[in-house]
Amino acid sequence: MSDSSSTSRPLQSNEGGARGIDARVVAHELLSQILRRRQALDDALAQHPGLNTLEPRDRGFARAMVTACLRQLGIIDAVLSLCLREPLKPRDAAGHDLLRLGAVQLLVLGTPAHAAVSRTVALAEQVGVPHLKALINAVLRRIAEQGELMRLRIDAERKALPDWLWASWSRTYGEDTVRAIVKALMNEPPLDISLRDPSRAEELCGDLGGLMLPTGSVRLARAGLVTDLPGYSDGSWWVQDAAASLPVRLMGDLKDKRVADLCAAPGGKTLQLAAAGAKVTALDRSAPRLGRLSENLARTGLHAEVVAGDAASWNPPTPYDAVLLDAPCSATGTARRHPDVLWLKSPGDIDKLTVAQDRLLASAAEMLVPGGMLLYCTCSLEAAEGPERIAAFLARDSRFTTEAISPDEVGGLADAISPEGWLRTLPHHWGDLGGLDGFFAARLRRAA
Template sequence: MLIAFLFGVTNRYSFFMHPKNNNRRNQPNNRRPQKRRCPDDARHAAARLIWLVLEENRTLDEVMASEESYAELSGVNRSFAAAIAKSTLRHLGHIDVLLNGALQKPLPETAFYARSILRTGIAQYLADLAPAYAIIDRAVELAKSNKIAFGMAGLVNAILRKIVTKEQKPELKIEDLLPAVWRSRYQSFYGNEITKLIANELLTHSPIDLTILDGDPVDIQDQFGGEILPNGSLRLASLPEGFTALEAWANGQVIVQNAAASIPAKLLGAKPSENILDMCAAPGGKTMQLAATGAKVTALDLNEDRLRLVAENLARTKLNAKLICGSAQNKAGENCYDAILLDAPCSATGTLKSNLESLWIKSPFDLPKTIQNQEELMRTAAKALKKNGRLVYAVCSLEPEEADLAVAAAIDAGLRLDPIKAEEVSGLEIAIEARGTMRILPHYWSDKGGLDGFFIARFLKL
C-alpha cells in the first residue's frame, strides 16, 4: 500500500526526484578540519559547527555538545559562535544562492572547511552580526591558519568582497530559504503563497511557550511575563533570568512546550481514573499533561535514556505515571486502555524554525521507512484500545504522507475519525480540515511568533 501510494496512485506528492539529494553532502572520507588555535576562535568554532552539521547530517545541538572548539570558548565568544551558526542555518538557502552566484565554478567537494568559512561569513553579513571589513579579514585569517583551507584564502577574500561589501542587501526570493527538494514538495501541496509564508518563518526567532499544568494563568503570567495565547499557553520571548526560582516553576506548575505541541493531549480529553497510554512518551511533555488530569497514565518509550527524561520531568512536576521501556508492539497489550495518545516518531519538518538544520540534513527519501513505522504503531494502538476507546494521532510534520497514510492505516485497523470541532481549538479554527483533522502550519499565529507545524487526528474504536 505504501509504495503504491507514493509512486503510483497520485502525483499530488512530489516524490519523483533523483535519489541524490543535493542537500545531503557527500561524506568527506572522515576528514575533518584541523583543530588548532586560530586568530578568531569564535568564528573558527562556528565554521566547524556548520561543517559538522551539514557534512555529517547531525543536529546543531548534538554538535554543540561534542565539539571541543566550541566548548573551549568563553561565555561571550561562545554566544557569538552560536549566533553565527544559527544565522547560517537560518539563512542557508539565501547564502547558497549568493555563494553560487559569485563562484565561476562550484567549490570542490574537498573544500568543506573553506565552504563553511564562506557560509558563516555571508551569514554575518545577512544577519548584521559584523561589519564587512571584519567579516573579510577574519575569514581570510581563518583560511590561512588551516592546512586544508590555506590554499583557498585568496578565493575566500575575493568571494566575500564581492558579496558582503554591498551596502544594500540583495533582494532574494523568500521561498529560496527552503532547500529545493523540500520547497518543490510544499509548492506542489500547499501552493506558492503558503510556501512563502512557511519559509518566512525561518527569519523569525522561536519563542518559548509554557504549558500551565496547575494554577491561575494570570498569577503565572505575573511571575514570568509574556502573553497568554488563545489555547492557554503562556508565550515568552525568552525564559527570564533565574526562572527556576519562580514559584510556578519550583512547584512544577509549568513545563516548556510549544503551544501547538500542547494541543494533542488536550484533544484526547483524559478523565480522572481512566487508563491512558502515552505510546511514544519521551521527553514527557504530553505525559505530564495527561497525568495532571488525574488519569492513570502509562508512559511507553523505546529509548531508555529518553524515558529517564520523562521520569525527571515527572519528579519536577510532582506527577505520577507508570514508565515502561520497550517497543509498543511488545508492551502495549490488547484492549487495555480507555484512550491512547500516539505522538509518533516523524520527519519533524514542522519544527523547521526551532530546529534550523532539520530540512538540510533530511531527505524526502527517508519518509517511506518513517511512514511504515507510523502505520505499524497505528495498528498496535488500535489493538491496545478498549472498545469505544479514543486515540489521538499527532506528528510535528508538514508532510502530507505522514497524515494521509496514517489515517488510512487507522481506518483499516477498525477505527473511525472523530472530527475535531472548532470550539475545541480556539484561535486555530483555520487549521481544521474538511474531514475533521487538524493541519497546523508554521505561519499560523505569525503575529504572535508562529507555531510548530503539526498534523492531528482523533479516532474512536468501533
C-alpha cells in the first residue's frame, strides 16, 4: 500500500532542514527512476537505497510526493505548460521532474509555499540543472499564487489520462463514465483485506476499526503500517482489493475440489481458494514471486501445492475440477493503487499481452475435467484484455459456454454485470464506500 497524504491533512517534512531536503532528493530520484527508466512504482520504492534511511515522517513525505505526482501527472504537466513559454529540452529532464515535485506540493499536498519553492530551487544544483534555478523559482512562485486558477483553465479529467487511454476507455465506456473513473483515480484508496475465517468478520472489524463491504471484504480508511495491525502476524487476513477478491467468490462451493490457480503469485487468490477448502495447485513461472506466495501461506497457516512453471505449456498429471486464470495484463484497473501504470503502459503492451492471454486460455481449457469451471480474470480496464478475449475464446472452443454471474454474487452491484453475464468492476463503483479496482471476470463451463 502506498503511503500518501490527503489534501485534508497535508503530510510535510520536518522543517529542520537536511531531512526535508533528503526527502525531496529521494522523491526526485524515485520519480526519475519511474518516468525515465520505466521502473514500476512498487519496485522503485522497494529498491531505492535511501528511502528507508529517512525518518518515518520524511519517508512518508517522499512517498506522498511521488505517488501524488504520478496520480495527477497529466494535470500537473498541463499547469506547468501554462507557465512555460516553451517545453524544456530533453537534456533538462531533471529540471522538469523538479518542477513536477514542486507543483504537486503546492497543488495537492498543501505544503507551505515558502518550503515548496525554496527547497525545490535549492535542489536544482544538486540534480545537475543549476541553470534552471531562476526558472524553477519563477514557475513555482506563479503556481503558488495562481495554481488554483490555472487548474480551472484546463480540462483536468481529460488531462489526467494519456491520449491513448482516454481514447480507448471512451470507446469502451463512453466519456461520462471515463470522467467518473478519472475522479475515482484521483483519490487515495482505502485498504481492503480478505479474511481467513469469514465468521470472524465482526470481531476483526472491531479490532481494526474497519467496515464490512457487501462482498465480505473488510475496508480500512486509514491503516498505517500493515504489519502492525491486529491479526496480521497470526495470519487472520491478507491485503487484497475487494474487486480482486470477487473471482474466487464467483467459483461457488470449493470444499475438497481440485483447483489450479494459474499465474498465482503473489497469492491472494491462492489463499482464498485454500481458505475455502479447495485442494489448490498454485502455478507461476516466477520463482521469486512464488517465494512470497509461500511466505503468505506459512503466515496464514493455509496449504497449497506450489509449482514453478509456465501455465501456457504446463501439463498437469490429472485434470482439475476448476481452473482460475488471473492472466498477466496491463493492470490499468489498479491505477488507484498503482498510478504509474497509466504512464508506463502503451498500446503495444496491450497487443503483446492479448497474444499471451489467448495462449493461456487455450492451455487452461485443457486442464479441466468435463463439466469443469474456467474462471478467467484480469485487473485491466482494456476491452481487448477482457470481453474481447472471452468472445474470441468462445468462438474458437465450442466446448465452453458462459455461466452468467448474477448481481447477488457481487454484493448487489448490478452495474458491474455485462449483458453477457460477465463481471466488469470500475474504479468509481461503490464510490461512496471508497471505490474499487477495475476488474474483469468471466465464468465459463466446459461441456460435461
